[in-house]
Amino acid sequence: MCAFKSSLKRLLATGLVAFCGVVYSTSVLAVGTPANTDINNSATVGYKVGGVPQTTVPSNTTSFVVDQVVDLTVAEADGGDTVVGAGQLDAVARFTVTNTGNATQDFSLSVADLVSGSDVFGNTDTIDADALTIFVDANDNDVYDAGVDLAGFIDALAADDTVSVFVLGDIPSPAAAGAAANIELTATAHKTGTAGVLDPPETETGIDDDPATVQIVFSNNTGSDQDSYRVGLATLGVVKASDVISDPVAGVSTAALAIPGAIVEYEVTITNTGILEATEVVITDDIQTDLTFVTGAYAGATDVEIVVGGAPAVYCIAELTADSNGDGCFRDAAGDSLTVSIPVSGTYPTGLTVGTTAPDNEVIIRFRVSIN
Amino acid sequence: MNCQAISIAKVVLLSGLLLLAGNALAQQGTIRLEHQAEQWETVTDDNGAEQVQLVKVTNVVPGDKVLFTVTYTNTGDQPAENVAITNPVPEHMVYVDDSAAGDNTSILFSADGGENFADASDLRVSNDDGSQRPANASDYTHVRWVVQSDVAPGTSGAVQFAAVVE
Numbered sequence: 001m002c003a004f005k006s007s008l009k010r011l012l013a014t015g016l017v018a019f020c021g022v023v024y025s026t027s028v029l030a031v032g033t034p035a036n037t038d039i040n041n042s043a044t045v046g047y048k049v050g051g052v053p054q055t056t057v058p059s060n061t062t063s064f065v066v067d068q069v070v071d072l073t074v075a076e077a078d079g080g081d082t083v084v085g086a087g088q089l090d091a092v093a094r095f096t097v098t099n100t101g102n103a104t105q106d107f108s109l110s111v112a113d114l115v116s117g118s119d120v121f122g123n124t125d126t127i128d129a130d131a132l133t134i135f136v137d138a139n140d141n142d143v144y145d146a147g148v149d150l151a152g153f154i155d156a157l158a159a160d161d162t163v164s165v166f167v168l169g170d171i172p173s174p175a176a177a178g179a180a181a182n183i184e185l186t187a188t189a190h191k192t193g194t195a196g197v198l199d200p201p202e203t204e205t206g207i208d209d210d211p212a213t214v215q216i217v218f219s220n221n222t223g224s225d226q227d228s229y230r231v232g233l234a235t236l237g238v239v240k241a242s243d244v245i246s247d248p249v250a251g252v253s254t255a256a257l258a259i260p261g262a263i264v265e266y267e268v269t270i271t272n273t274g275i276l277e278a279t280e281v282v283i284t285d286d287i288q289t290d291l292t293f294v295t296g297a298y299a300g301a302t303d304v305e306i307v308v309g310g311a312p313a314v315y316c317i318a319e320l321t322a323d324s325n326g327d328g329c330f331r332d333a334a335g336d337s338l339t340v341s342i343p344v345s346g347t348y349p350t351g352l353t354v355g356t357t358a359p360d361n362e363v364i365i366r367f368r369v370s371i372n
Numbered sequence: 373m374n375c376q377a378i379s380i381a382k383v384v385l386l387s388g389l390l391l392l393a394g395n396a397l398a399q400q401g402t403i404r405l406e407h408q409a410e411q412w413e414t415v416t417d418d419n420g421a422e423q424v425q426l427v428k429v430t431n432v433v434p435g436d437k438v439l440f441t442v443t444y445t446n447t448g449d450q451p452a453e454n455v456a457i458t459n460p461v462p463e464h465m466v467y468v469d470d471s472a473a474g475d476n477t478s479i480l481f482s483a484d485g486g487e488n489f490a491d492a493s494d495l496r497v498s499n500d501d502g503s504q505r506p507a508n509a510s511d512y513t514h515v516r517w518v519v520q521s522d523v524a525p526g527t528s529g530a531v532q533f534a535a536v537v538e
Contacts, residue, residue: 032434032538033464039432039537043442043459045403047452047523054452059405059442062429066464066537069433102434211430219433 034159035068035103036214064211070189070202071100071219072107076227077142077164081121081180083232083275087173091129092144093227097154097187098162101219106190106199107154109134111167114182120228123180129169129229132183137164144168153198154187171229179231186224235274236281236354241267245368260371263294268365272354279350282341283365291369293318293335304329304340304367308352309360314342318367328352340365402448403455403523410439434537437468441532444523451522457531458516460486465535469509474517474531482514483507489516 033039042061047054077094084091099105111132118125135149144166154163167185191199205216246252247262256262268285272278287293295318298305302315316329318338323330328341328351342352355361409429414422429438442459446452457474461467472479480489483497495507517531 037464039462039464041409041440041460041462042407043405043440043457045405045444045455045457047403047455049402049448049450049452051453054402057403057405059407062407062409062440064409064429064432064438067431067433211428211432215431217431217433 032102033066035066035101037066039064039066065214066102067215067217068103069101069217069219070103070105070204070221072105072187072189072221072223073098073100074185074187074223074225076225081123081228081230084171084229085233085276086171086175086179086231088171090146090168091171091229093167093169093183093229094142094144095165095167095185095225095227096162097157097165097223099157099159101189102159104156104158104192105202106192107157107187108190108198108201109136109153109165110186110188112184112186114184114226118182120180120182120226121230123178123182123228123230125180125182125228127172127175127179127181127231129171129181129183131168131170133168134185135166135168137166140164153190155196155198156192167227169229171231175231177231177233181229182226183229184224184226186222189218189221232276233274234272234276234278234354234356236278237271237273238283239269239271240285241269243267258371262371263297263368264291264371265297265366265368270354270363270365272356272361275356277350277356277360278354279352280341280344281352281354281363282339283352284337284339285367287331287336287338287369289336290372292372293331293338294368294370297368298366304338304365306340306342306352307364307366308342309355309358309362316340316342338367402446402450403452404445404447405457406443406445407459408441408443410441411436412439432537437534437536438465439471439532439534441530442517443528443530444519445528446523446525449525451524453522455519455523456516457519458486458514459531459533460514461512461533461535464538466510466538467512467515468534468536471534472515472517472532474519475529476520477517477529477531478520480516480518481507481512482516483511484513486514489514 040061040063043059044056046056075096077096082093097107111134113128114125116125134152135144136151136154138149142164149166157163165185167183189202191202193199202221204218243265244256244258245263245265247256247259250256295303298315300315303318304316305313307313316327317325318329318331319325320331320335321333326343328343331338342348344351354363410426411429412424413427414424416422440459442457444457481492481495482489483495496504497507497511499505515533
């Protein structure tokens with residue numbers, strides 16, 4: 001027996017040395033065997049006596065049950081700050097919460113307004129977002145849908161599943177470009193049971209020596225991450241160019257000259273070089289007294305051509321006095337000022353919009369005049 | 373002669389029965405296997421130093437490593453030959469590379485549910501497209517230790533391997 005003991009000790013020592021290089025961390029292993037899974041194991045031995053094979057002998061069976069590990073990850077979803085406009089209501093900061101434990105859990109959610117001077121994504125907190133409210137993505141589209149995403153807690157998130165969480169805040173106005181409101185979302189693991197209800201907070205069970213008991217072990221029972229609402233601006237530049245289409249002498253020709261009676265096309269290009277898209281843009285252009293607006297110059301006897309980014313051109317009629325046909329364009333009563341926009345509709349939910357990335361960061365408006 | 377032979381047989385039978393009554397495990401054969409599962413636990417001693425010790429498995433979560441030890445004892449009165457101990461890698465667990473150990477044994481592995489055994493370096497598995505590749509630790513389904521010499525009556529040995537809970 002003495003020899004056996006020393007042999008076993010040596011084995012254990014070898015084992016320990018061999019395992020030193022293998023480091024496993026339960027906190028980084030996303031989900032594995034579900035809690036409450038039984039693991040059973042036994043060995044068998046085959047042998048001969050006097051050259052005669054003997055019946056295979058089984059060992060006892062060792063059994064243990066996989067405990068419930070509680071773990072989660074909270075992460076800001078976009079990898080950068082959330083650009084907002086001054087005075088914007090319900091600005092959406094998106095996070096994700098992932099259940100990295102091995103059992104379904106509920107999670108409570110809370111949001112904190114970080115102190116002035118805190119730094120998130122390089123933005124120093126200078127303002128506070130008001131009315132911070134949390135909503136959980138109900139339809140798994142990772143986009144906040146008002147009236148659809150209603151819950152303020154996460155109900156029954158299965159192991160390894162991820163859900164989007166939206167924090168809505170109101171941005172003060174006025175607020176300077178670059179002003180930032182930093183926030184932190186915290187999720188806390190709760191038990192799960194009743195559907196649609198936030199069950200009580202999860203609790204860690206004490207150490208138990210019974211391998212058949214499912215322990216509840218906290219790897220982490222809370223997690224948090226930060227985001228920053230940063231006030232951005234849309235910076236619009238306007239360039240106006242003209243091209244003589246025809247004159248009474250040369251007709252429609254590239255050689256046409258700007259002489260009385262010539263038709264000139266004006267092209268107004270609006271470019272957004274800011275970090276925030278400009279919505280419901282309205283452009284007003286004064287028409288000089290020696291020019292007369294030409295009606296019916298474009299497709300379908302329309303007056304103005306509008307090209308938004310890479311989209312097909314849209315056309316409108318610039319009637320006098322007011323936009324009585326509701327297409328967004330009109331001239332003043334005297335006909336010497338043109339106003340162009342696109343009405344907000346299902347097709348154009350933000351009206352005439354100048355985005356921040358090509359080709360949508362450019363809008364071109366064309367209209368024609370004649371030289372008196 | 374006949375009568376004497378019978379009486380000897382009776383004595384043998386009787387002693388066999390006594391053995392059975394005295395030790396239930398003897399019914400399983402003359403080699404007895406003892407299986408145990410342990411895990412590493414970090415404890416802080418009185419001086420505040422952390423030490424890792426092996427304790428009986430009680431609390432296991434995914435990612436935890438478990439050490440399985442099988443001790444074999446020849447409880448018979450004859451040497452046991454060609455002793456081969458086989459232990460499956462449990463479901464929901466993955467064999468830890470290079471963890472199998474056992475004095476005076478050659479260690480073989482199976483990657484096909486215990487049908488075939490080979491040295492780790494010779495073991496191959498099929499890819500989905502039918503081609504073959506060398507098996508790695510996570511492919512192992514069974515570990516087998518072949519004891520290289522006869523196991524004398526009354527002697528013991530131990531073999532072990534580690535696996536991680538998936």
